Amino acid sequence: MPALDKLTIDTPEQIALEFQLASAGSRFFAIAIDTLIQGAIFTVLVLIALAAGWVGSQGMQSFATWVIAGLLIAAFVLSYGYLAAFEALWAGQTPGKRIAGIRVITLSGQPLSTFDALVRNLLRLVDWLPLLYAVGVLSIFFTSRHQRLGDIVAGTVVVHEQESQKGVVPSAPAVMARLGARRLSVEEVEVIQAFLARRDDLPYDMRLRAARQLAQRIRTTLDLAESHHQDDEALIETVAAEYRG
Numbered sequence: 001m002p003a004l005d006k007l008t009i010d011t012p013e014q015i016a017l018e019f020q021l022a023s024a025g026s027r028f029f030a031i032a033i034d035t036l037i038q039g040a041i042f043t044v045l046v047l048i049a050l051a052a053g054w055v056g057s058q059g060m061q062s063f064a065t066w067v068i069a070g071l072l073i074a075a076f077v078l079s080y081g082y083l084a085a086f087e088a089l090w091a092g093q094t095p096g097k098r099i100a101g102i103r104v105i106t107l108s109g110q111p112l113s114t115f116d117a118l119v120r121n122l123l124r125l126v127d128w129l130p131l132l133y134a135v136g137v138l139s140i141f142f143t144s145r146h147q148r149l150g151d152i153v154a155g156t157v158v159v160h161e162q163e164s165q166k167g168v169v170p171s172a173p174a175v176m177a178r179l180g181a182r183r184l185s186v187e188e189v190e191v192i193q194a195f196l197a198r199r200d201d202l203p204y205d206m207r208l209r210a211a212r213q214l215a216q217r218i219r220t221t222l223d224l225a226e227s228h229h230q231d232d233e234a235l236i237e238t239v240a241a242e243y244r245g
Helices: 024-057 061-089 095-100 114-122 134-142 149-154 186-201 204-222 232-244
Strands: 006-010 016-021 102-106 156-166
Touching: 024 061, 024 095, 024 102, 024 134, 061 114, 095 102, 102 114, 114 149, 134 149, 149 156, 186 204, 186 232, 204 232
Parallel strands: none
Antiparallel strands: 006 016, 016 156, 102 156
């Protein structure tokens, strides 16, 4: 596989994550499936609108008007919110992406946030120009990470589900443990990442104190016993790896 078709991320936990970038073919297969699903839902909405129109013709005009107004709102949400909502709720996947075996992640390897999903899909309107995803196709083919404009602005990339990890995992529990890392706040995760990225530059005694304070905060947030992971840095690495995974 050409190197340009891979994305390698060196994480603060000293794990090299390697992802296979999704090809244009896989992405178009996914969007085709999602378009079919949207089309089926649109068909149902149209049928309901026709039924509401018939009800209105039978003397229930006010009721029919409210139903049709609601359907118009639903159609708008379906058009512009379907992809963003699924990507935010399904960790970077839509039904089409799940079937195609691809997923959206951030360039740092983190799961997609709601904000990321909204930004990358808002610019889909530009990617459609002038017709049939012309701008998006050109962007995918001419960027090294196969990104369309929405991906570039949001800092995201589309990868295949199968990824391999290289390098030495800091500790075996780092991948297998389930400590509830998702309960950590964004601020706490940022502190953890900052510590892991900079710990080698800290004086030894300062590194020990920082690790001790951070591990204590993690134990408190996750309700872990004091004896859980006697090594403070091992606990920090494990939680970081679990959160990323």
